Amino acid sequence: MRHIHVVLPIVVFSTAYFLTNYLQSNLKVISVNVLFFCITIALLTLYMSLKNKGFLNPFQNYFGLGDLLFYIAITPLFLLYNYVLFFITSLLFSIVMQFVLLKWIKKDSVPLAGLSALLLLFVIAKDVVFSVQKITLIR
Template sequence: MDIIFIGLLLCLLVLFFQDWKYRAIHVVLPILIFLSSYFIIKQENKLSNKIMILNLCFFLITLSILTLYMSLKNKCFLNPFENYFGLGDLLFYISIAPLFNLKNYVLFFILSMIFAICLQFTLRKKMKHNTVPLAGFSALFLFIILAMDGLLSIPKISLI
């Protein structure tokens, strides 16, 4: 296994533990995740800037629709980073853009939300905070996916 891939997996685990414990992540983690993802995909000659831009557009459109919906519902503009979505969540979903083609990025996005909801309900009594560590739970889910993609010979979700 490549050292960059192992570094990526370790960054995902650290991000999970930081978000779980503190409900905050260090800004260096998403940067490291993006850089390691970028270099891994570039090494395998699967990197396409067009795919990354499409993934980012999908995410930003989704975030914009969420903001618009919540603002209309409350009849005033709501900053999504104050009410519904953390800055760490934004940075995490941006940082993993190189890892997927658009279809699989959308699939990962939806499945990571479902995974986070299920974990939140399952671990609700053990959690000290009422907020959902979305970036952390999504990082744990991505760790599982990348470990499966890297170690097992099954159809892959990521580009790795």
């Protein structure tokens, strides 16, 4: 069951890539989004390490492999501005949902990738159904 952490993000990335492949600059969009995500993780690691006065690996305590793979897998779906917007919104959505579902979720950790995926489904559904300002690159 552990291999799903790798297979599912590959499927999501491939699907997102092919749904947005009409863009000439698709690889540039992906690269810029991955760069933003890597810089964010690096700054988070630096901040936590300085605060704890020693190196702190965010993947051991705060951020899971599934979270990392999810946020990289969705990079083809957004231009940078919308990727940043979705990233921040999904973090806030996950925190709110964690408090709402506190009675049913008995773990101390937040299922970030799962709740972010739920938000992504809402965003994609909105973009497909309504013709108002689209967030994703899916047309």
